[in-house]
Amino acid sequence: MSVESLQADIDLLRKQLNEKERALAELKVAECKVGDALTNEEISRYSRQIIMPEIGPRGQLKLKAASVLVVGVGGLGCPAALYLAGAGVGRIGLVDYDCVELSNLHRQVLHSEASLGQPKVQSAADSLRRLNGAVRVDCVRTVLDGAGAPAVLAGYDVVLDATDNAPTRYLLSDACVLAGVPLVSGSALQLEGQLTVYGHDGGPCYRCLFPEPPPPGAVTSCGDGGVLGVVPGTIGVLQALEAIKLVLGLPGVLSGRLLVFDAADCSFRSIRLRGRSAGCAACGDQPSVTRLVDYEQFCRSRACDKEESLHLLSDADRISAGALSEMLLGGEKHLLVDVRTPTEFELCHIPGATNLPMKDLGRPACLDALREYIRQHRGDPEFPVLVVCRRGNDSQKAVQELRTSLSDLSVSVRDVAGGLQAWAKAVDPHFPVY
Structure with missing residues (x-):
């Protein structure tokens, strides 16, 4: 290699290096302008995330300009909203119809004893x-329905479904697709939680996976099945994470995948979901869902998770908690059957009651006994065979079943109207209510 050739190579390298240095300088100037x-x-508040290369000043500005709607301010929505506000999301919408109750506090971390009785959105x-005064928080106290959903969702970049009922899940999925x-x-x-993202980057929507709603009563709520508070806490925080990734445009969003968390062994599994269905009624090639409908009618269940009082029996087939108390005090012969789970029975029960859970009513051995x-x-x-449950709904179903099973015996089968909650209200104010 000649001296002239070597010098030419050195000059070329210097030119390339100068061009890279100039590009880096221009990038730093641009970053400074954005940082201004x-x-x-x-900068001080969010510095620990701004210094991450995945976020930087530009990413923090994206968060500041973003808007996220949280539907359901309970065990999932509380931790999700908390971390969205902490991250600096500029506008957070809260939707819920309920008020704060004592039974909420073990998992719904935005509420406190001081906020008992307040609307959840306000609390x-x-x-x-108090955490971040720079964040705009909009409150909507309502049971979200097809008529009001479009106006509530308008203007938001991401929606979080933090509810636990089928009508709202279909409603939010359809509304977000539209x-x-x-x-x-x-x-x-x-002890189990699940998380996914619908309607992103060509992924499926909720209807793609579940074209038809589940049978009424098939979805168990936390009020019926129970939940360990840290489980919705874990899932809610991960919901906030996915929302932040969506706002920032980061890879790895849970679209087309279902994350399953098992708290029993603290394990996570990622399950690949079916892709978007071309025949989906909401997001398919020829969608038939072009407007929102009555989703309670569609699912034949309520969007409100407050248990509805059933009226399966006539008044003559029921007795009041007060009448039961008089029967007990008078020493009248009877059989009081408590159809709650053994765990609930152990928690509290009326003295003298026999525990026969609903699931065991049809078992021959239990019926023989x-x-x-x-x-x-x-x-x-x-x-008299009297049946009691927590609120007076399962007991009515049990009465209908027992009347058939005991039809060959001369017995009078009735339920205790209002269940143990009525007992606590009318007879024993110190009886636990859960």
């Missing part, structure tokens, strides 16, 4: 504003 839009307080908004925004969906029950007890203890042809 963040105040000193914001949560107050907590978020609005063209991604939906971060979470659920939690007992019940029939033998009645034969041994009845003193008149209309031996």
Whole structure:
């Protein structure tokens, strides 16, 4: 190689190096200009995430300009909203119809004893504003339905489904498809949680996976099945993570995948979901869902998770808690059957009650024991068999089932109207209510 050739190579390398240095300098100037839009307080507050190369000043400005709607301010929505506000999401919407109850506090971390009886949206908004006064928090206290959903969702970049009922899940999925925004969906029950993202990057929507709603009563709520508070806490935080990734445009979003968390062994599994269905009624090639409908009618169940009082029996087939108390005090012969789970029975029960869970009512061994007890203890042809549960709904179903099973015996089968909650209200104010 000649001296001239070597010098030419050196000159070329210097030129390339100068061009790279100039490009880096221009990038730094651009970053500084973007950083100027963040105040000193914001730079200090969010510094630990701004210094990450995945976020930087530009990413923090994206978060500041973003809007995220959280539907359901309970065990999932509270931790999700908390971390969205902490991350600096500029606008957070909260939707819920309910008020804070004591039983909420073990998992719904935005609420406190001081907020008992307050609307959940107001209690949560107050907590978020105490954490980050720069975040705009909008509250909508309502049971979301097809008529009001479009106006509520308008203007939001991402929606979080933090509810636990089928009508709202279908409603939010359809509404997000029509609005063209991604939906971060979470659920939690007992020791298991699930998380996925619908309607993003060509992924499926909720209807793609579940074209038809489940049978009424098939979806168990936390109020019926129970939940360990840290499980919705874990899923709610992950919902916030997915929302932040969507806002920032980061890879790895849970679209087309279902994350399953098992708290029993603290394990996570990622399950690949079916892709978007071309025949989907909502997001398919020829969608038939072009407007939102009555989703309670579609699912034949309620969007409100407050248990509805059933009226399966006539008044003559039921007795009041007060009448039961008088029967107990008078020493009248009877059989009081408590159809709750053994765990609930152990938690609290009326003295003298026999535990026969709903799931065991049809088992021959349980029925044989019940029939033998009645034969041994009845003193008149209309031996009273009384059935009680927590709120007076399962007990009515049990009465119908027992009347068929015990039809060959001369017994009077009735339920205790209002269940143990009525007992606590009318008879024993110190009886636990859960």
